[in-house]
Amino acid sequence: MSRRPALSLEAVFREEYGQLLATLVGRFGDLALAEDATSDAMEAALSRWPVDGVPSKPGAWLLTTARRRAVDRLRRDQAYAAKLALLQVEQDRTFLSPNPESADGGLPDERLQLFFTCAHPALAPDDRIAITLRCLVGMTTTEVARAFLIPSSTAGQRISRAKNKIRVARIPFRVPDRHEMAQRLPGVLQVVCSIFTEGYSASSGENLLRTDLAEEAIRLGRILHGLLPAEREVTGLLSLMLCTHARRSARAGKDGEIVMLEEQDRRLWDREMIDEGCALVIVALTGGSPGPYGVQAAIAALHHEATDAESTDWPQIAELYGVLETITPSPIVSLNKAAAIAMSDGPSAGLEVMEALSTEPLLQNYYPYPAARADLLARLERWSEAARWFECALGLAGSEPEKRYVQRRLAACYRNAPPTPKDTSEF
Structure with a gap:
């Protein structure tokens, strides 16, 4: 096999896997079947592309192949005869048909529909997020583990446990009702935030950024904000992602090396994106007690108000991290607060706080x-x-x-x- 098809398949796998699997799950309502069909399509690509060349639309090629493999598997299984008959009735319809609920406030994005579906209360909260990131987003088990700050083996166990629960309990893959969506929203926001985090700072590979993931998270955030404009934490998360992603061009040097925030050329920051994100911060913090995404967005906005690191309002940032500690206590939040204290009161003051965190298991x-x-x-x-x-x-x-x-x-x-x-x- 030539090297190019192998690399092309790897790139397509990372870019298309989550959407492909989400589409198949939404079409067939069976996670195991969708995973098997996706694997079959990837194997077919490994066999065909080195001979025939990489198709001009590899994602569409994989989708068509996976769909055919899924139907073939259904034909071989008599238990699915009734479902196959129903699918055949719809065969002439557009495969990626719009969600009928989208016109009256439903979810117009198929992947987002499945995010809410996997946020089922029958699954443990961490298991819901783990299986969504792995199966519907296409993140590797190692990347999922990084999102939780746990070993890869533990992340794998969570994913397997969720799959088994879905199979044994026969959890239906359907879009939840409007009132159910509100209950599941926090888990979906955590998934979107985890996608963005991996895109903003890749856990492995040659590049610091995975722009495809960061931009996908922002796209999903915009959809959620359009559907739920009164949800302040949705607004806060979108603001946080915009304010953070605005620095993308300054985060790495020409050689790909990390450029720390205080050393970045702020002329490279995306001012249009910053303005949009900062406007949303005000909305996220208005109307009641702030949520964690709103507070983090406020911290990001403070960086953009300063012309350089020295003029940044570090005492205010440290104070906001203190607020965040009361809302969502976490060693990560405390570490960020210590870094802000170091910038405000000197390295010794920050180091003292960091030393107090040395026994925190999550930081090991x-x-x-x-x-x-x-x-x-x-x-x-x-x-x-x-x-x-x-x-x-x-x-x-x-x-x-x-x-x-x-x-x-x-x-x-x-x-x-x-x-x-x-x-x-x-x-």
């Missing part, structure tokens, strides 16, 4: 924690200690840009660290 394998501690130690010119924490961060870094950034900082520590005194004792 969280790359930003040792990287942040190392950075503050380096600012204090405690080079040997900084090197040890950068070494720890290097072992946890996922993407190649993260690894290169840590290696560069680590080399600087080695250069600046005082030489180890030679042992002159007599033997």
